[in-house]
Amino acid sequence: MSMGAQKGPVIAVVGPSGVGKDSLMEGLRQADPGIKLMRRVITRAPEAGGEDYTPVTEAAFLDLAGKGAFALHWPAHGLHYGIPKEIESLRVGATAVLVNLSRGVLLEAQDAFDDFRILSVTARPEVLAARLAARGREDAAEVQRRLARAVKPLPAGLAEVHEIDNSGDLSAAVTTALRVLQPVRV
Ligand SMILES: Nc1ncnc2c1ncn2[C@@H]1O[C@H](COP(=O)(O)OP(=O)(O)O)[C@@H](O)[C@H]1O
Numbered sequence: 705m706s707m708g709a710q711k712g713p714v715i716a717v718v719g720p721s722g723v724g725k726d727s728l729m730e731g732l733r734q735a736d737p738g739i740k741l742m743r744r745v746i747t748r749a750p751e752a753g754g755e756d757y758t759p760v761t762e763a764a765f766l767d768l769a770g771k772g773a774f775a776l777h778w779p780a781h782g783l784h785y786g787i788p789k790e791i792e793s794l795r796v797g798a799t800a801v802l803v804n805l806s807r808g809v810l811l812e813a814q815d816a817f818d819d820f821r822i823l824s825v826t827a828r829p830e831v832l833a834a835r836l837a838a839r840g841r842e843d844a845a846e847v848q849r850r851l852a853r854a855v856k857p858l859p860a861g862l863a864e865v866h867e868i869d870n871s872g873d874l875s876a877a878v879t880t881a882l883r884v885l886q887p888v889r890v
């Protein structure tokens with residue numbers, strides 16, 4: 705890193721499956737090219753659709769974790785997810801780096817990053833169900849399991865949480881999110 709290079713904050717985007725985390729992140733990047741998205745390492749089959757991710761086998765994931773390659777990693781939905789330590793270099797010169805995290809790793813993330821904020825995305829339950837069905841990445845049984853964990857609360861002790869309702873138009877949620885991120889810009 706060059707002397708004096710500015711590091712953008714890490715913005716965790718969290719909320720239940722189908723709420724629109726990835727859509728909101730993509731909308732924010734399109735609205736401001738200085739906003740970067742952190743690509744996750746996931747033990748999900750390649751070409752499953754949705755977000756841009758790095759697909760790996762379970763053995764490769766465990767090897768990477770063992771080598772200390774991840775700033776954060778966690779299991780969910782029968783998969784493993786990892787955030788490579790390269791997130792720190794992505795922050796350099798960025799307005800912000802957005803990363804899709806489990807609600808379960810937020811306290812750990814708050815300790816891991818020196819400038820950390822949270823966008824907590826919400827939508828009405830019937831909206832979640834309709835969106836997961838329409839997305840079509842998971843089968844009906846997996847959709848039901850995801851809906852069952854939709855109400856999981858955020859942990860206590862988080863310093864900065866901004867709630868964004870994405871029950872309506874995505875563009876409205878993007879506009880609201882840009883507004884709440886405004887004060888963090890330098
Ligand atoms: N505001 C919105 N209005 C309509 N559809 C939406 C909206 N936000 C997201 N979607 C759609 O809902 C589905 C789930 O969104 P996604 O971004 O994959 O959610 P998440 O990453 O939280 O699981 C996708 O098919 C997406 O296109």
Ligand SMILES: O=P(O)(O)OC[C@H]1O[C@H](OP(=O)(O)OP(=O)(O)O)[C@H](O)[C@@H]1O
Nearest residue numbers: 720721722780785804805806807808853
């Ligand atoms: O502990 P939770 O807050 O419930 O989150 C569990 C997992 O769900 C999301 O994954 P993913 O983006 O693969 O699924 P989604 O797009 O259906 O939310 C999120 O990024 C976590 O990895």
